[in-house]
Amino acid sequence: MEINPAEIPAAAINRLILGSVVPRPIAWVSTINLAGQPNLAPFSFFNAVCYNPPTLLFCPGVRATDSASKDTYYNIRATNEFVINIVSEELAEAMNITATELPSEVNEFELAGLTEAPSKRVHPPRVAQSPVSFECTLNQIVDIGDGSPGSGWVVIGNVVHIRVADDTSFANLLVTVLDKLDVPVASFGDSTGALEI
Numbered sequence: 001m002e003i004n005p006a007e008i009p010a011a012a013i014n015r016l017i018l019g020s021v022v023p024r025p026i027a028w029v030s031t032i033n034l035a036g037q038p039n040l041a042p043f044s045f046f047n048a049v050c051y052n053p054p055t056l057l058f059c060p061g062v063r064a065t066d067s068a069s070k071d072t073y074y075n076i077r078a079t080n081e082f083v084i085n086i087v088s089e090e091l092a093e094a095m096n097i098t099a100t101e102l103p104s105e106v107n108e109f110e111l112a113g114l115t116e117a118p119s120k121r122v123h124p125p126r127v128a129q130s131p132v133s134f135e136c137t138l139n140q141i142v143d144i145g146d147g148s149p150g151s152g153w154v155v156i157g158n159v160v161h162i163r164v165a166d167d168t169s170f171a172n173l174l175v176t177v178l179d180k181l182d183v184p185v186a187s188f189g190d191s192t193g194a195l196e197i
């Protein structure tokens with residue numbers, strides 16, 4: 001089958017990408033708005049860019065339901081800071097709860113029974129239960145598309161602090177991270193739920 005993406009519905013392209021580009025890791029992104037209200041949401045359009053300097057990216061999209069931008073995007077535009085928390089197996093259910101589309105005044109940490117822990121070098125809290133948290137300042141946002149549903153942004157972050165949930169020595173860090181993350185959660189299909197790998 002040959003497909004010209006300009007000739008099929010955007011929803012079909014979405015299904016094709018979500019089903020083909022797998023597995024996608026999950027950035028569980030915590031932010032705050034200008035009033036200090038925390039926000040937490042998962043994004044599976046997520047990956048690393050490079051490690052020197054350490055740089056990550058994720059992609060919030062324009063909501064299909066009402067063409068609105070997501071709170072995460074607004075907050076990063078306003079504050080230039082975010083934390084990418086890694087999702088371990090036991091956090092999968094809580095992560096799915098935080099994907100619910102809610103008014104911006106709802107705190108997803110409270111909704112999902114998670115604990116806010118203070119970050120070291122940025123203002124948004126990290127998820128205390130997460131095995132690894134990357135504190136980021138905004139490098140840049142790249143606009144993709146025309147703002148219609150399904151278009152979005154590439155949010156690139158400078159990693160300014162990393163917190164690993166372990167008290168081992170730095171020499172054991174790599175082994176420890178792999179141990180902690182031996183069952184990371186990734187998205188293996190559509191964006192409405194996560195499956196484990």
Ligand SMILES: Cc1cc2nc3c(=O)[nH]c(=O)nc-3n(C[C@H](O)[C@H](O)[C@H](O)COP(=O)(O)O)c2cc1C
Nearest residue numbers: 041042043044045060061070071072099100101194
């Ligand atoms: C596993 C999973 C992966 C998701 N990945 C993305 C993504 O890459 N981009 C996106 O815009 N939304 C993604 N979503 C949906 C958002 O999490 C959802 O729209 C959320 O309500 C956004 O929250 P916010 O408005 O507080 O930022 C994903 C949801 C789940 C459950």
